[in-house]
Amino acid sequence: MFLIRGVLLAGKFRTQHQLAQMSHDDQRNTLIVEIAGRSKQTNLQSFNDDTLAGMGAVLVYLRTARIRDDAALKGMTSDDMRNTLIVELGAQTHLSGPVLQGMSNIELVLLGLGKPQPGSLALGNYIRGVLLAGQFRTQHELNQMSADDQRNTLIVEMAAHSNENNFQALNDFQLGGVGAVMVFLRGAGIRTDADLKKMSTDDQRNVAIVEVGAQTNLGSKLQGLTNMDIVLTALGVDPVFQQKPPIPQPPPANGDVVTFDCGPITSELPLGGSVHVVMKRNGDFTFSSHVHDSGFDNIDYALSAVLITGSGIAFTFERSGHVEGTSAGLPFGTPNRNDDSFTTGNNPMITREFDDLFAGAKLMASLDGTDKLANGIKGMLGDLLSQAAEAIGKAAVSAAVALVA
Numbered sequence: 001m002f003l004i005r006g007v008l009l010a011g012k013f014r015t016q017h018q019l020a021q022m023s024h025d026d027q028r029n030t031l032i033v034e035i036a037g038r039s040k041q042t043n044l045q046s047f048n049d050d051t052l053a054g055m056g057a058v059l060v061y062l063r064t065a066r067i068r069d070d071a072a073l074k075g076m077t078s079d080d081m082r083n084t085l086i087v088e089l090g091a092q093t094h095l096s097g098p099v100l101q102g103m104s105n106i107e108l109v110l111l112g113l114g115k116p117q118p119g120s121l122a123l124g125n126y127i128r129g130v131l132l133a134g135q136f137r138t139q140h141e142l143n144q145m146s147a148d149d150q151r152n153t154l155i156v157e158m159a160a161h162s163n164e165n166n167f168q169a170l171n172d173f174q175l176g177g178v179g180a181v182m183v184f185l186r187g188a189g190i191r192t193d194a195d196l197k198k199m200s201t202d203d204q205r206n207v208a209i210v211e212v213g214a215q216t217n218l219g220s221k222l223q224g225l226t227n228m229d230i231v232l233t234a235l236g237v238d239p240v241f242q243q244k245p246p247i248p249q250p251p252p253a254n255g256d257v258v259t260f261d262c263g264p265i266t267s268e269l270p271l272g273g274s275v276h277v278v279m280k281r282n283g284d285f286t287f288s289s290h291v292h293d294s295g296f297d298n299i300d301y302a303l304s305a306v307l308i309t310g311s312g313i314a315f316t317f318e319r320s321g322h323v324e325g326t327s328a329g330l331p332f333g334t335p336n337r338n339d340d341s342f343t344t345g346n347n348p349m350i351t352r353e354f355d356d357l358f359a360g361a362k363l364m365a366s367l368d369g370t371d372k373l374a375n376g377i378k379g380m381l382g383d384l385l386s387q388a389a390e391a392i393g394k395a396a397v398s399a400a401v402a403l404v405a
Contacts, residue, residue, distance in 0.1 A: 003106065004031050004049055006235025007056035010064065010133060015189035016211055016234070024049075031056050038063075038070060041078045053236075054105030058085050061109050065132050065139035085112070092143055093117055112139070114176075115327055116297065126228065126296070127154050127172060130179035133187065147172075154179050161186065161196045162204065171268055173295065177227030181208050184231045208234070226270050228296040229326055237326065256281040258354075260307060260363040267368045270295025270325070275305045275317070275365045283351045285315075287343045287404050291367065293323035294337070301339075302377040305365040308388040309356035312398030313349070316385070318377055318405050320370065349401045364388050 004027050008014045013034050019027065032044040035056055044052065055078040062068045062081055067088055073081070085108055086100045095117060100108065111117070113129030127150050131137045136157050142150060154175060155167040161182050167175060178201040185191040185204055190211055196204065209222045212234045216222075222230060229237075260277040273291035293299050305317040324335035350357070366384045370377070389397045 002027075002049065002236040003053035004028055004056065004236065006237070007031055007053050007060055008034075009184075009188050009235060011056070011060040012187060012189075016215070017189070020215060028052065035059060035078070038073050039076055039078065039081070040074065051105075054109075055081075057109045058082055058105050061085060061112055061132075064135060065112070066135075067139050082108070085109075088112070088139060092139070110327065126176040127151055127179065130154060130176055130183055131157075134179070134183040151175065158182060158201075161193060162201055163198055164200055173228075173269065173297075178204070180231040181205055181227045184208060184234055185211075188234070205230070224294070226295050229294075232296070232326055255358070258358045258361075260361065262305065262363045262365040265303075265365050265367045269299060269369050271299055271301060271323070271367060271369065273303065273365075273367050275303070275363065277305070277307055277315075277317070277363055279307075279350050279354065279357050281351060281354045283346045283348050285345055285347065285350055285403060287317050287341075287345075289317075289319055289341045291321060291323055291339045292337055293325045293335070295325045296327050297325045298328050298335075299323055299325065300370045301367060302370050302380055303365065303367050304377060304381040304384050305363065306381070306384050306388040307357075307361050307363045308392060308397060309353055309361045310359065310392060311353075311356050312389065312392065312394050312396075313353050313356065314385055314388055314397040314400045315347075315350070316381060316400055316402050316405070318381060318402075320377060343404050345403060347401060347403055362388065362391055364391065 002024055005019055008019060008027060008031055009016065011034065014030065022030070028049060031052060035041055035044055038059060041055070047055065058078065058081045059073060062085060063070070063073060068084065082105060086097065089095065089100055089108060089112055090097060093111065103111065113132060114126040128142055131142060131150060131154055132139065134157065137153065145153070151172060158167050158179060159165050170178070181201070181204050182196060185208060186193065186196060191207065205227060208230050212230055213219050213222055216233060225233065258279050262275045265273045265275065271291065271293055273289060276288045278286040289303055291301055291303060300322050301320065303319045307315040319341055321339040323337055323339050325337070326335060328335040364384060364387060366380055368380065385397050385400060389395065
């Protein structure tokens with residue numbers, strides 16, 4: 001991870017292509033020159049890269065969000081800037097001074113850009129950060145705007161900086177992601193406003209992938225990242241391409257054992273997974289699940305699965321858990337993106353219904369963030385039972401047998 005690059009980009013001190021020609025030492029020295037020329041901070045060479053990046057990030061935030069102008073910043077030390085940002089974030093978030101004082105400079109900047117507050121179960125609203133980074137609104141203007149106002153403002157800006165106009169159909173995470181890519185291309189000097197106006201969001205994403213690929217040599221692997229993570233990679237955050245750990249493989253089907261796999265599960269969030277079930281004639285079963293967060297935010301998730309026979313008997317499985325996104329690894333860690341489970345048990349109903357299970361039952365699963373479920377995981381399971389009954393041409397299931405709850 002080398003966040004100095006991101007500070008130079010976000011501050012528009014260097015373009016993407018200029019940075020591509022610079023070593024890490026060149027980038028470090030360039031940031032030192034910029035901070036020295038824009039503050040009264042001294043001894044900058046004595047700070048390590050991470051501390052220097054944090055100091056630069058605070059300066060860039062105050063400047064980009066138009067909290068302080070260049071003349072005011074010139075009279076401030078890095079501590080003065082940090083304290084100013086803490087006061088501003090206190091007004092924005094209503095967090096106490098001691099809580100904010102306990103955060104690093106990078107954590108403070110991320111909070112200002114929309115990272116969830118400590119202890120919050122809500123997903124971050126990075127629409128605010130995109131509006132700030134793109135200089136479409138100031139810190140004080142955004143403080144007076146509701147989340148809906150901020151969303152609609154970004155929709156207007158995206159329509160003005162692309163050839164699309166269907167942004168109302170995107171959820172907040174998707175909207176923030178396409179906005180982040182547009183702001184990156186614009187701020188890093190990769191494309192002009194006139195260029196962007198001729199491009200779709202897919203075009204903009206593909207250009208960003210080409211540029212970040214040239215920067216990182218990651219090539220086609222970047223296609224697996226969300227828009228937000230592509231931009232973070234450009235800013236110097238190490239991307240995570242975490243392979244799914246192997247799930248214990250069930251034995252092959254025979255007259256006494258049958259296996260089921262629902263295939264990839266997706267959701268509206270950057271959240272995916274899979275479910276595997278093994279049933280034995282003696283009533284034994286195993287339920288294994290895998291959930292992966294491929295996005296920026298941490299997610300508390302709910303997973304439901306239904307295995308339904310042709311006669312309408314439904315075996316149900318439920319699981320709740322937590323996975324981490326890129327934000328959990330900032331500034332210098334690695335997020336725990338995967339959550340895996342393996343549960344065993346026995347139920348006599350499996351023995352009774354085994355012939356129908358072996359003849360061809362259907363496994364269905366549903367996955368989402370817990371804060372997206374109006375009626376909780378039980379409501380999710382109820383919806384899935386209705387879908388399972390419909391899949392076999394019945395109005396309702398004949399009976400539901402809870403194996404994992």
